Amino acid sequence: MLPVLPVPDLPMNAPYHHGDLRAAALQMGMERLASQEQPDLGLRALARDLGVSATALYRHFPNKDALLDALALEGLNRLGRNQAQAAAQAGGGYEGFAEVGVTYVTWAVENPALLRLIYNRIGQVDLTTDDPTAMGEAFHQLRAGIAAMIPDEMSKDQRAAAALHAWSLVHGLAMLILDGQVAYDPEMVRKVVLMTDFKDN
Amino acid sequence: MLPVLPVPDLPMNAPYHHGDLRAAALQMGMERLASQEQPDLGLRALARDLGVSATALYRHFPNKDALLDALALEGLNRLGRNQAQAAAQAGGGYEGFAEVGVTYVTWAVENPALLRLIYNRIGQVDLTTDDPTAMGEAFHQLRAGIAAMIPDEMSKDQRAAAALHAWSLVHGLAMLILDGQVAYDPEMVRKVVLMTDFKDN
DNA sequence: CTCGCAATGTTTATGCTGTTAACATGCCAA
DNA sequence: TTGGCATGTTAACAGCATAAACATTGCGAG
Structure with missing residues (x-):
């Protein structure tokens, strides 16, 4: 009982895949920067960590x-x-x-x-x-x-x-x-x- | 008279192509750095300016x-x-x-x-x-x-x-x-x- | 003098990068 | 319900550093 079913009405569970990417990208980017020394980010690596395609970020950043x-x-x-x-x-x-x-x-x-x-x-x-x-x-x-x-x-x-x-x-x-x-x-x-x-x- | 003939004993006229690359690369690199703001060099561009193949520099630098x-x-x-x-x-x-x-x-x-x-x-x-x-x-x-x-x-x-x-x-x-x-x-x-x-x- | 080897340079290829274009999907409004 | 727009994906391109295989040159030993 109490099965964990995907609730499509609540975007909070999956905030980015069809929700607020960009915010997620910025947050993930900040976490990345916080855990490393150099400010090199890499769009592909960031997108990979976001579970999203490499070029998806171009919908939110030029x-x-x-x-x-x-x-x-x-x-x-x-x-x-x-x-x-x-x-x-x-x-x-x-x-x-x-x-x-x-x-x-x-x-x-x-x-x-x-x-x-x-x-x-x-x-x-x-x-x-x-x-x-x-x-x-x-x-x-x-x-x-x-x-x-x-x-x-x-x-x-x-x-x-x-x-x-x-x-x-x-x-x-x-x-x-x-x-x-x-x-x-x-x-x-x-x-x-x-x-x-x-x-x- | 006094023809300008290629003197193979003097490497000064053609210092790099078959002479002292590495020194030429360093000199060209310094000139590049002197004429720009950012320290990004680019091996290919440097080699191109030296009139040499892109990978030639790897014979002188690891x-x-x-x-x-x-x-x-x-x-x-x-x-x-x-x-x-x-x-x-x-x-x-x-x-x-x-x-x-x-x-x-x-x-x-x-x-x-x-x-x-x-x-x-x-x-x-x-x-x-x-x-x-x-x-x-x-x-x-x-x-x-x-x-x-x-x-x-x-x-x-x-x-x-x-x-x-x-x-x-x-x-x-x-x-x-x-x-x-x-x-x-x-x-x-x-x-x-x-x-x-x-x-x- | 010549032969051979080591130094030097080139060509080709691989995997990475940012970026663009073409195509697919899903949500929202009329 | 349907059309359109926002968003995401796939495929492709150019440029990058780098490695491997191949070519050439020059020098030193025989």
């Missing part, structure tokens, strides 16, 4: 780049939320500033392929796409999250320089770690981040 | 990765020499430190594909290769060039942290510029680099 852009945008939103949350939780001043920086590096270490994908894709966004401002908007949010920790009493130019300094520092440190040039160590990250001088030069 | 590794190593040596020269020319102290940092970013802006190739390749060097220490040695030289500008009176730990800070900062800034996140401006670079505080925290 090409591979569009799929990767969508994944990069999702990753960028996650990163932006992560930074905003860290900025909100952290106290003000120098200590909080370091906390946000450590958060960025930690996220990068935990999501290497996603971080790489974000910066790989952002450089070559086609502004003629249907949603041209999405990427730029998400990056603006990331910058805002970083800039939130800069002391208020600084001049506008100084604030911009400080924000760029902070971004460059944590991004470079993250990249060096991801590329295997330096081992990840939260203590070391904090120490390195705290070597920033907000005084005017 | 595979594409080996070719790219060789190019990355050459690029790393150039970068290391560039930094060493800058460290030697620059005065000591804070100002000289900034000069070396600006030099790194400038070189990266002028050699985008090469810088990307270096950091792409270094992460996955196979230590079982015939020359395992070449890459590590070149990177050690680069680190030494950066560390040369750190004040002498600092403790060993502080020196290490300061060197890592400097490397992360300039590398991250260079990457953000190469990825189109921030426009290149030498003044801005110098200002950002000078926001480093060597005092102990």
Whole structure:
């Protein structure tokens, strides 16, 4: 009794085969990226894991780049939320500033392929796409999250320089770690981040 | 009189077709990298430009990765020499430190594909290769060039942290510029680099 | 001087990739 | 109920790295 019969009315059991592929592709793509180091995906392998034909994805994405852009945008939103949350939780001043920086590096270490994908894709966004401002908007949010920790009493130019300094520092440190040039160590990250001088030069 | 006859003893006139391919491949590869943004090479295109068959390169390199590794190593040596020269020319102290940092970013802006190739390749060097220490040695030289500008009176730990800070900062800034996140401006670079505080925290 | 071998280059072939076109299926609206 | 549109599949193409078999060249030993 209680046989498991296929219910055609409920698309939740089979969400993609005749349901919401694209969402499934994006989710599977994110899982793939989460479990590997390099941001190389491969349409055929992805379709195979989805139990779908290789060319089915072309009904939902014009090409591979569009799929990767969508994944990069999702990753960028996650990163932006992560930074905003860290900025909100952290106290003000120098200590909080370091906390946000450590958060960025930690996220990068935990999501290497996603971080790489974000910066790989952002450089070559086609502004003629249907949603041209999405990427730029998400990056603006990331910058805002970083800039939130800069002391208020600084001049506008100084604030911009400080924000760029902070971004460059944590991004470079993250990249060096991801590329295997330096081992990840939260203590070391904090120490390195705290070597920033907000005084005017 | 004085006819230009083919001198078979001098391989300089036709260096590759029956001469020194491999050297020609590396040279052509470097030229290719110098004239483009992305470090994607393509064996077939390279062989075509060399006027040689697609598979001819396999007589001199076990595979594409080996070719790219060789190019990355050459690029790393150039970068290391560039930094060493800058460290030697620059005065000591804070100002000289900034000069070396600006030099790194400038070189990266002028050699985008090469810088990307270096950091792409270094992460996955196979230590079982015939020359395992070449890459590590070149990177050690680069680190030494950066560390040369750190004040002498600092403790060993502080020196290490300061060197890592400097490397992360300039590398991250260079990457953000190469990825189109921030426009290149030498003044801005110098200002950002000078926001480093060597005092102990 | 010549013969033979090793180094070097070419041709052919294999399996991978992204991508397109032609064909099939299924759901929803008129 | 039926026609059309969204979605999926199959077949095919070009380009990629790579391997195997074949061709050629040049150099060194006899």
